[in-house]
Amino acid sequence: MVNTILFDLDGTLLSMDTDLFIKQYFGHIADHLKDYFTQEEVVKLFWQGTEKVIKSQDASKTNQEVFMESFFSQVDYKEEQLMPILNDFYDNKFDLLKTLSKSKQQMIESIEILKNKGYELVIATNPIFPIAANHSRVEWANLDPNDFKLITAYETSHFAKPNINYYKEVLKDIDKEAHEVLMVGNHMQEDMVSNTIGIDTFLITNHIMGDDSNKENVTHEGDYDKFLAFVEELPQL
DSSP states (O other): OEEEEEOBBBBBTTEEEEHHHHHHHHHHHHTTTTTTTOOOHHHHHHHHHHHHHHHOOOTOOOOOHHHHHHHHTSOOOOOOOHHHHHHHHIIIIIIGGGGGGGEHHHHHHHHHHHHHHHHEEEOOSSSOOHHHHHHHHHHHOOOOGOOEEEEEEEETTSSSSSSSHHHHHHHHHTTOOOOGGEEEBTTTTGGGGEEEEEOEEEEOOTBBSSOOOOOOTOOOEHHHHHHHHHHHSSOOO
């Protein structure tokens, strides 16, 4: 019986134009690092590091370690020089991107209902950002990070979506079996892949991403209104 709900963030709990967000994100972080790199260099370094994270199969390294190894292997600066600047960006400048997102009232209500019914909640966002940035994005959705048993982030995760080991690690971290969990997301490959290890899924159709020609991994689907109705029908635990 399902007792835990995993939520993706962008396009699920948070309505967002992902392409615009990425463009503005790189613009802001490049400005923050302008004394060290051009914008083109920042974009290249971050994309290469993120690609390394997504492809990594090394359970001994966190996503942060994989990213930083890629980043600092290509620059002439030491980690102790740039890390305080990067941390300052996520702590103090990342919120400049808030205007590019919108909270969804149906999801706010859904979270409240699930809390009241006794379900455990998890933010299963792709862990390619620091925890500070993920907390900010949860708050942009007008939600409280403290309501979630786990928020995946690159400091603590060892895999990234769509690697199925990401979901196996989440299950281990929250001490749940696949049949106890529902994954709610909008990405056909990154989110719905969780179904291949027995996790039920709910595809949010407002912002579908990825190839949706094959929905064999989709257990339930619908827009924000349908998800709210679905939550209202879930049993009290």
